[in-house]
Amino acid sequence: MAEFPTPDALAAEFDCLMTRAGITIPPQRRAAVLTAYADLRGQIALLHGRYGPEAEPSNVFRLAPAGGK
């Protein structure tokens, strides 16, 4: 994943995503939502670049019954 964006770039990215989704964030809530977005963006970064093409997504995931080690 690309380098983590600067605060201004992060805000611009978030505004773009909200516009694309048709969501209007009230101005008084924007700062709190942006802080949460920055935290989420940091978590998302952990998921990128981990796997080669052979690693398939769970579908949804698999469980073995008890005893089926």
Place this chain on the structure above:
Amino acid sequence: MDTQDLSIAEMGRLLRAGTVTAEKLARDALARVAARDGALHAFVLVTEERALADARRADDELKSGRDRGAFHGIPYALKDIYDTAGIRTTCHSKLRLHNVPKEDSVAVARLREAGGVLLGKLATHEFAIGGPSFDLPFPPARNPWNPEHVTGGSSSGSGTAIAARMVRMAMGSDTGGSIRGPAAWCGTVGIKPTYGRVSRRGVFPLSWTLDHIGPLSRSVEDSAITLQVLAGHDPRDPASADVPVPDYRADLEKGVAGLRIGIPRAFFATATATTPQVVAGLDRTAAQLREAGATVEDMELPEYALFSAVGRVIMMAEAFAIHEADVQTRLQDYGEITAGRFVLGAAITAADLIHAQRARRELTDAVSAALSRYDALLMLSALDTAPRFDQPTDALSSASPIQTIPYNVTGHPAMSVPIGLGTSGLPIGVQIAGRAFDEAMVFRVGRAVETLSGWENVALPGG
């Protein structure tokens, strides 16, 4: 007779002996709700008429020889995301304030069929995600141990109702820890069964592939009795598993001698929010289990941050898909916390979600592999005791004080069990996870922890 501390099994014995009636149990519970809930706000709706009708039916049936089993005549309450035919189901939200379902959810139907007595609907964080909040149609539930402190969520009213001794069992739901978090912070037992074990049909979804439903209760046995009623295949729930349901009480008192229990210590040892009092509690529990004959040792799982990231990305994406239209057109009608969480789902890309699903497979396989070496895993439910309302924490952030989401990601069963009180007089809980569909082992280890910790002798709040 004072009925407030009777276990579900004890109530059953007295009902069958004719020493007490289901109507008395219901009236006593209603009286406790009336006396205590004004300060605690566990209930958003008390269904007194329904409760008394259920109770009289239970009494009539027992008199005529019809016994529906261990839950017959037992009072209980429901988190207000469970559909109840003819009874308002609000999700604690302005958006569904006047929603009256036509049908019961599967869980409610099974509890009714088992002879349960419905006392009412309980507070929740809005749509099982946004809270504790003061900008919703109902106030947030308060922690009976200290009402200035939160309950944890999202099954907030369920934790309150149990800890305040209003009822022995209250249904919750758990998408990232919403059963086990309130259980830990309110000093109750709370089990998230295996994904697919209990039908979710008729329970308002937060995130389809992470949602689980289950009970919060006063004791491990209470939860085992309740799960016996709830568990089983539902062909109309696409996630429901057709796996045999064992007798959950058969091995409850078997103890832990000879069992192998692993502690993924790095989960909490490396977290900045971890406090010494909860680690001391977990280490005390581990020592008690060793003394009782178990092998208990530290082991490793993939890093906690990865579980947390996977869970949050999937939850946010699926929740946004559910709420997209209302978030676009009625954002102001959600509480501020709920709205702030739902809009994040719109910022997740397709690649983010696919990577999370790839990691989910890796993590599920890692936990299953660990559980081929251990009978159960032991860890903290939360990194500290319940915070005050004026010191809010974000249970979904990377710094969440609740450590429950790994087993929502992997689907394995996990239960929080109280082990004692911290320095502030608030409860501490530990978490026990087990193999897929092996809730019986989770109950067995949990019952041992409950006994060894001496929790049953701790004086509860509620008069």
